[in-house]
Amino acid sequence: MEDILKVDNIEKYYGSRSSLTKALDNISFVVKKGEFLCFMGASGSGKTTLLNCISTIDKVTAGHIFVGEVDITKLKGNELNKFRREELGFVFQDFNLLDTLTAYENIALALSIQNANVKDMETKIKQVSEELGITNVLNKYPYQMSGGEKQRVASARAIVTNPKLVLADEPTGALDSKSSKMLLERFNYLNELGATILMVTHDAFTASYANRVIFIKDGKIFKEIHKGQDTRKEFFNKIIDVVTLLGGNLNDAL
Amino acid sequence: MMLYKLSYANIKKSMKDYAIYFFTLILGVAIFYVFNALDSQTVMMDVSKSTVELIDLMMTILSSVSVFVSFVLGFLIIYASRFLIKRRNKEFGIYLTLGMSKRKISLILFFETLFIGILSLIVGLGVGVIMSQIMSLVVANMFEANLTKFAFVFSTSACIKTIIYFSIMYLLVMIFNTYSVSKCKLIDLLNGAKTSEKIKLKNPYLCIIIFILSSIVLGKAYHMVTAEFLTLQKVTDILKPIIMGVVATFFIFWSLSGLILRIVQSLKKYYYKGLNSFTLRQFSSKINTTVFGATIICLMLFVTICLLSSCLTMKNSMNANIRKFAPVDAMFTQNMNMDKYYDDYLRYGYNDSQIKNSHYTAKEMFELFNFDITSYFKDYIEVNTYATEDLTMNHTLGSKLDSIRTEFPFLAYDTKEPIMKISDYNKVARFYGIQEYALNSDEYIIIADFKSMVNVRNIALENGEVIELFGHTLKPKYKTCQDGFLEMSSQHINTGIILVADNIVDEEYLFQNHLIGNYKTTNKKEIMKIENNINKLDEDLKASVYLLPSGSTKLAIKEATTGLSAMVTFIGLYLGVIFLISSAAILGLKELSESSDNKERFKMLRKIGADEKVINKALLRQILIFFTLPLIIALIHSVFGIMFAVKILEVFGTDELLPSIIATAIFIVIIYGGYFLITYYCSKNIIKERY
Numbered sequence: 001m002e003d004i005l006k007v008d009n010i011e012k013y014y015g016s017r018s019s020l021t022k023a024l025d026n027i028s029f030v031v032k033k034g035e036f037l038c039f040m041g042a043s044g045s046g047k048t049t050l051l052n053c054i055s056t057i058d059k060v061t062a063g064h065i066f067v068g069e070v071d072i073t074k075l076k077g078n079e080l081n082k083f084r085r086e087e088l089g090f091v092f093q094d095f096n097l098l099d100t101l102t103a104y105e106n107i108a109l110a111l112s113i114q115n116a117n118v119k120d121m122e123t124k125i126k127q128v129s130e131e132l133g134i135t136n137v138l139n140k141y142p143y144q145m146s147g148g149e150k151q152r153v154a155s156a157r158a159i160v161t162n163p164k165l166v167l168a169d170e171p172t173g174a175l176d177s178k179s180s181k182m183l184l185e186r187f188n189y190l191n192e193l194g195a196t197i198l199m200v201t202h203d204a205f206t207a208s209y210a211n212r213v214i215f216i217k218d219g220k221i222f223k224e225i226h227k228g229q230d231t232r233k234e235f236f237n238k239i240i241d242v243v244t245l246l247g248g249n250l251n252d253a254l
Numbered sequence: 255m256m257l258y259k260l261s262y263a264n265i266k267k268s269m270k271d272y273a274i275y276f277f278t279l280i281l282g283v284a285i286f287y288v289f290n291a292l293d294s295q296t297v298m299m300d301v302s303k304s305t306v307e308l309i310d311l312m313m314t315i316l317s318s319v320s321v322f323v324s325f326v327l328g329f330l331i332i333y334a335s336r337f338l339i340k341r342r343n344k345e346f347g348i349y350l351t352l353g354m355s356k357r358k359i360s361l362i363l364f365f366e367t368l369f370i371g372i373l374s375l376i377v378g379l380g381v382g383v384i385m386s387q388i389m390s391l392v393v394a395n396m397f398e399a400n401l402t403k404f405a406f407v408f409s410t411s412a413c414i415k416t417i418i419y420f421s422i423m424y425l426l427v428m429i430f431n432t433y434s435v436s437k438c439k440l441i442d443l444l445n446g447a448k449t450s451e452k453i454k455l456k457n458p459y460l461c462i463i464i465f466i467l468s469s470i471v472l473g474k475a476y477h478m479v480t481a482e483f484l485t486l487q488k489v490t491d492i493l494k495p496i497i498m499g500v501v502a503t504f505f506i507f508w509s510l511s512g513l514i515l516r517i518v519q520s521l522k523k524y525y526y527k528g529l530n531s532f533t534l535r536q537f538s539s540k541i542n543t544t545v546f547g548a549t550i551i552c553l554m555l556f557v558t559i560c561l562l563s564s565c566l567t568m569k570n571s572m573n574a575n576i577r578k579f580a581p582v583d584a585m586f587t588q589n590m591n592m593d594k595y596y597d598d599y600l601r602y603g604y605n606d607s608q609i610k611n612s613h614y615t616a617k618e619m620f621e622l623f624n625f626d627i628t629s630y631f632k633d634y635i636e637v638n639t640y641a642t643e644d645l646t647m648n649h650t651l652g653s654k655l656d657s658i659r660t661e662f663p664f665l666a667y668d669t670k671e672p673i674m675k676i677s678d679y680n681k682v683a684r685f686y687g688i689q690e691y692a693l694n695s696d697e698y699i700i701i702a703d704f705k706s707m708v709n710v711r712n713i714a715l716e717n718g719e720v721i722e723l724f725g726h727t728l729k730p731k732y733k734t735c736q737d738g739f740l741e742m743s744s745q746h747i748n749t750g751i752i753l754v755a756d757n758i759v760d761e762e763y764l765f766q767n768h769l770i771g772n773y774k775t776t777n778k779k780e781i782m783k784i785e786n787n788i789n790k791l792d793e794d795l796k797a798s799v800y801l802l803p804s805g806s807t808k809l810a811i812k813e814a815t816t817g818l819s820a821m822v823t824f825i826g827l828y829l830g831v832i833f834l835i836s837s838a839a840i841l842g843l844k845e846l847s848e849s850s851d852n853k854e855r856f857k858m859l860r861k862i863g864a865d866e867k868v869i870n871k872a873l874l875r876q877i878l879i880f881f882t883l884p885l886i887i888a889l890i891h892s893v894f895g896i897m898f899a900v901k902i903l904e905v906f907g908t909d910e911l912l913p914s915i916i917a918t919a920i921f922i923v924i925i926y927g928g929y930f931l932i933t934y935y936c937s938k939n940i941i942k943e944r945y
Contacts, residue, residue, distance in 0.1 A: 057861065085863020096858045100535040112526045113864050121526055157862070216310050 003066075003162055004074060004196050005031035005054065010063030012049055012219075024060070031165075031198065038199045038210035040239070042246075047200045054198065055088055055167050056080050067164060080118040085113055088167040091156030093173035095150040097142045103153045104138040110157045117173040128160045131193070132186050137230040148179025150184060159195055165188075168199040169224040172206045184209040204243055208236035215242055222246065257358060261365035264345075268338070274846060274932060275334050276374060276838035282327045282832065283378025287416045288386045289828045290382075291409035292393060308817030312824065319825055320419070321667070323832050328423045330836040333369070337429050339434060341847050346435070347443030367431065368741055371424040374415060382416070383408055393623045396820040406474055429938040456512030465509035472502040474506050477896040503887065504549045511538055512882075528870040529748030529864060537879050540848060547844070551837040555888035555926075556895060558833040559918055563901035564890075565826025566914035569819040572744060572901070580742045580811045581686045583781070586769040586803035587741075588616035590638075591762075595612030608801040616711075616769035616803040623791050623802070627769070630784050635685050638677040639740070641670040641765035645723055645752065649699070650711070650724075658710055665710070672765065673723070674740070676755040685770060688738055695755040697731040698723075701738040702750040705904045708735045711750055721752075740768070742806050745817040769803065781809055826886060834922065838929035845877050849937035856941040873937055881930045 005124070006179070012024040023046045031037055041047040052058035052067060056072055065072050067087055075083055090096075090108075097106050107125050116124075129135045132152045137145050149173060158166050172180035188209055191197055199210060207213050209232065215222040223242055227235045265272065269648045293313045340344075346359055390407065446455055475495040515538040519525050525534070592599045592612035599609045619638060620627040628634060651658055659667065679701070680690040691699055698721060702708050711733050721731045739748040791802055856869055864872075900911065 002878060042719060078867070081860070083863075084861070090861055090862070092438045092861075098535070098855055098858065098863070100539045100855075101531060105531050105535070108526050109529075109859075110862055112380065112528055112531065113862060113868070114858075118523050118526045146457050179862075 001195050002033050003018070003030050004033045004035075004068065005198075008064045010050075010053060010060045010065060012046075012053060012058070012074050013061045019066065022219050024053070027063075027216075027219070029214060029221070029224075031196065032124055033196055034191070034194055035200070035212060036197045038201060038209045038213045039084040039205050039216055040201060040204070040213055040217035040243075041103075041222075042202060045216045047202075047216050049219075050198045050216065051169055051198065053166055054165075055090065056084060067146060079135055085110075085161070087164045089161060090164035091151065091155050091158050091166065091168040091171045095142070095147075095154045095174070097154055097157075099142045102139055102141055103145065106142075106153060107138075107157045107160050110161050114161060116161075122127045124160055125156075128156045131190065132156045133182075136139035144242050146179065148182055151175060151179070154185070154227065155186065155190075164196065166195055166197045168197060170201055171199065172201065172203060177205075180206065204236060204239045207239050213239055213242075215246065217246060243246070255643065255792070256937075257361050258365055260596070261362045264342075264362070265366055265369055268342075269326070269713065270899050272338070272370070273936065274533075274679075274839060274842045277932075278330070278587055278835055279374035280378040280381055281835050282330075283375055283416060284382035284385055285828070285831055285835075286320065286323065286327070287379055287382030287409075287412050287446065288389050289414035289824065290415050291382070291386050291407070292316065292318060292389065292824065294386075294407045294409035294412070303760045305813055305817060306822070308813070309508070311624075312817070312821040316822060316824060316828065317415075317833070319828055320415075323828065324419045324423060326832055326836055327420075328426060330839060331423055332430055333840060335431060337843060337847065339431060341850075343438070343443045345439070346533060347440060348438050350443065356435055357390050359437045363431040364428050365434065367424055367428050371420065375420055379413060379416060390803065393820070394494060395818065396823065409483045417447070417619075448852060453800075458507075458512065458516045461509040461512035461516070464505050465513060468502040468505040468509065471498050472506065473501045475502065476894040480894055480901075481897065483901050485700070498537070499891065500549070500553060503552055503891070504545065506887065507545045507548045507883075514538065517672045522838070528868055529859065532859070532877075533875050536848075536852070536855075536876055540844075540880070544844065547840065552840060552884035552888045554833045554837040555922075556891040558830045558837075559888060559892040559922065560895040560899055561802060561826050561833075562830040562918040562921060563896055563911070563914045564903060565822050565830075566917050567899075567911050569823045569902055570914055572819040573817050574745050576812055576815055579739060579744060579746075581805060582690075582742070582770055582808065583773045584771055584785075584805060584807040585742050586620075586805045587617055588769070588803040589801060590615070590764050590766045590767055604801060607799045607800065613799050614800070615767040618805055619800060620791075623794055623796060625788070627788075628771070630773055630775075630890070631771035632774045633685075634769060635681050637682055637740075637768050637770070638764055639678075639751070640675075640759055640763045641671060642673070642723070642763045645671045645673065645721060646672065649721055650719065650750075650752070651714045652713045652721070654717055660708060662752075670765075671750065671752050671853075672740075673752045673754060673759070673763075675759050677756050679738070679740075679753050680772065682740060683738065689736070691736060691738075691753060693731050693753065693755060695757055696726070696728055697755070698728040699731050699753040700735045700750050701740075701748065701753060702735040703737055703739055703746040703748045705746065707749040711735050723752075723754060726758045726760055728754060741879040742808065744810060744811050748945045749902065761808045761825065778809070781807075830921070831925070834925045838926050841881055841884075842929045843931040845880060846936055846940065848939045849873070853941050857932075869941070870938060873941065874934060875929065877934050877937060881926070881933075885926070 002236055003179060007027060007029050010024055011022065011026060011027050014021040014023055027050065031252060039047040041052060041205055053060050054072075056075065060073055061071070067083070070083070072083060074165075098102075101109065103239060107128070108121055111121050111124065112118075119234075126135070129138055132155055135151045137149050137153065140149075142153075142206075145153070151174075153169070154170075155166075158168075171187075172183060175183065183202060184206060187197055187199070187231075191211075197210075199206070201207055211227045212224065214224045223245070225238055225242060230238070266360055269276075269869075293309055349359055349362075350356070386407065386409075402911060475498040478498075479492070490916055515534055518530075518534055525531050589599075590612055592604065592609040596609055602605070609918070614622060614701075615636060646669060648655060648667065650671055651667075651823040655667070658665075676693055676699075677692065683690045700711055700715065702711060715730050715731050715735065720727055720728060722728075735750070738751075739746075741748065773784065775781060775784075785805075785807055788805060791797065859869055859872075860866075896911075896915070
């Protein structure tokens with residue numbers, strides 16, 4: 001499998017010289033195409049900063065991030081926007097749907113920003129909404145939907161453009177357990193269809209749906225485990241073991 | 255003390271939201287001061303007594319306009335503060351959860367209003383004082399007066415008045431704020447921001463029906479004020495189309511808000527292009543809730559456009575009219591053969607000897623008073639008019655009289671028509687530099703320029719009505735009235751003069767003698783001296799025995815007209831500016847606060863990869879639509895409004911309409927466009943991403 005993302009010794013500092021915080025400290029890893037990777041860590045461990053750096057929302061202090069052949073730390077201004085809209089898909093904890101648009105229009109927006117052909121739009125949206133099971137809410141507004149539906153619409157918006165990478169920041173953070181499970185199963189399904197997913201969470205249950213989990217502590221990679229041939233349940237137990245090893249710092253792990 | 259600090263910090267923090275509001279307040283205060291201080295500018299001008307009287311009258315009118323203006327500004331301030339409070343619900347919610355009493359929150363608001371009030375008054379008055387220095391040049395120009403000296407003027411009375419009026423307004427705002435704080439509930443305050451507005455799509459069919467219905471009502475209202483203009487007899491008749499127009503405007507906005515989205519949505523290619531769907535949704539979600547505001551703004555713009563363009567037209571036409579209708583320096587008219595209608599003149603207030611001694615021409619009469627008027631003239635002419643009971647409007651209208659009488663019952667049909675020899679008229683025409691005429695001895699021409707009278711007379715002329723005069727039968731030479739006049743004036747007021755051949759006129763019926771001339775001097779001061787001397791003749795004892803000629807002079811006409819035109823211009827400008835800045839400020843304020851709400855939305859658009867350029871374009875479009883939609887409808891209204899105004903202003907002449915409309919357009923583009931640009935740049939700044 002080809003490498004889709006290569007993170008090379010990145011560092012991110014916050015604050016001034018007198019009170020320096022190392023949010024990310026020398027992190028390197030490689031993501032292959034078709035992987036479902038999860039970052040786990042406590043609040044403040046740097047996992048969201050890492051995701052923000054990969055998504056170019058934030059800038060690294062040192063190091064390089066390659067998506068395909070492109071070093072995205074060298075991109076500027078509209079190149080960044082172009083990269084984001086063509087290579088990335090986002091799913092946020094608080095959905096970030098536009099409340100004035102219907103579900104259909106929210107999904108369509110991702111396409112129309114890319115100046116996609118209007119004719120193809122409908123088939124694409126239809127396909128992706130079937131994959132995520134949201135065909136019945138397409139004409140509803142965000143305020144008429146449940147949290148789970150909103151998140152699946154957001155996910156549909158993230159993948160409808162066929163991005164190289166789907167980035168999900170605590171996608172289940174605002175969902176009840178039933179909706180979480182449903183969403184994660186959809187993620188698995190999308191992953192099987194070929195999407196590369198990068199997810200950030202502090203929830204072991206959510207993490208257990210991934211193929212690989214990287215634990216982050218104080219801005220450094222603490223440990224990395226692979227699912228391999230394990231069942232989800234077994235993988236979940238392995239994750240819990242690591243969480244325990246982390247010293248129970250993941251205070252709200254399941 | 256803590257409350258005081260909090261309010262101070264709040265104002266500093268929300269300066270971005272407040273800026274346009276604050277700016278408008280300053281402008282409002284400044285304009286209020288400038289127009290109330292207009293009279294103080296006259297101290298440095300060299301003006302006559304009659305002009306001073308006119309300025310006094312103008313000030314009286316302007317101060318009543320000021321009351322109205324303060325209502326408009328009061329409305330703006332209350333609207334704006336209600337709006338700014340709403341935006342701060344969450345902040346108040348936090349205060350309440352921390353245990354602050356509602357009374358204290360009211361106190362915070364009180365301090366804020368106080369701060370803003372005092373600051374805007376001080377700065378506004380400062381700006382106003384500076385502006386009124388510039389204004390003095392305009393005033394001087396308006397009254398065509400020389401600036402004798404340039405002095406720094408400060409009107410204490412205007413200053414005090416401004417402070418009192420605005421203090422009352424701010425006091426009302428404080429009361430209003432206290433009331434709205436006392437009514438709010440904590441849960442609503444805290445959740446206020448989160449409960450996103452429910453988007454109800456209106457039924458499209460209902461929208462279409464309402465739209466068509468309101469268009470019909472609007473069309474009817476337009477028709478009533480233009481085509482059916484003559485049926486509007488009483489002042490109250492105009493209320494009906496106005497109410498129809500207002501209601502129809504409201505429903506047009508209501509239905510448009512539902513329709514525009516539907517229409518564009520059906521244009522899939524356009525709707526799903528770039529951020530169009532976002533822009534449109536944003537727009538329609540807002541117009542749903544602001545139909546009322548849009549209506550008010552549209553109507554204010556409409557009033558502004560009509561007011562400004564008609565006031566400017568009036569002013570320009572009046573000034574042009576003086577050049578046209580007062581082409582020479584002076585005209586003296588002497589009533590002759592008054593004893594022929596002894597009783598009538600007695601009734602009019604002339605005494606016995608004046609009536610009996612009425613066989614002198616104007617020139618002879620002046621000589622009788624030992625005043626050699628002609629020695630002051632560079633050149634002069636003398637002409638006569640004639641009149642007989644046998645030729646009144648009853649006769650000239652002939653067979654058409656009855657039908658005209660039913661349509662216009664109030665015309666003076668029994669007034670004797672003035673008659674002039676064609677040679678006399680041509681003498682005048684040559685002297686005035688206007689059109690001369692020729693006719694045969696069996697023909698007559700009617701000279702008139704007062705439009706409604708021209709229309710009435712044309713009905714008869716069209717019919718070829720013949721008249722009987724001094725034993726001759728005359729037929730009309732033209733089928734319409736011809737342009738021209740005898741009396742100098744500031745407007746089209748010639749209701750009709752009958753021109754006939756010289757040889758048929760009976761000197762018995764000599765009615766008035768006119769002495770028309772140009773002074774040797776062109777110096778205004780010297781002319782004033784001559785005319786003062788003429789006016790002094792009235793004090794001569796002989797004046798009770800002999801009737802002095804009545805004079806109308808260019809200078810007097812000019813003074814009366816400039817006074818009136820200045821008045822009209824200032825009132826128009828005053829109201830126009832206030833309306834314009836109020837409506838533009840409301841729009842700007844609304845857009846700016848929307849932008850802070852939209853900050854999150856734009857952030858999200860950036861995250862999914864929209865270019866900065868595309869985002870700015872979306873923002874620009876959003877604000878542009880919001881600013882132009884009320885303007886477009888106001889413009890459509892104005893077309894008919896101006897048509898209506900033109901009919902009302904007919905007597906002043908409306909030849910100067912186009913330049914006035916252009917001036918109005920420039921004015922609106924600058925102020926409204928200025929507010930638009932400020933709003934756009936501030937919004938852009940608000941939604942800008944900051945790392």
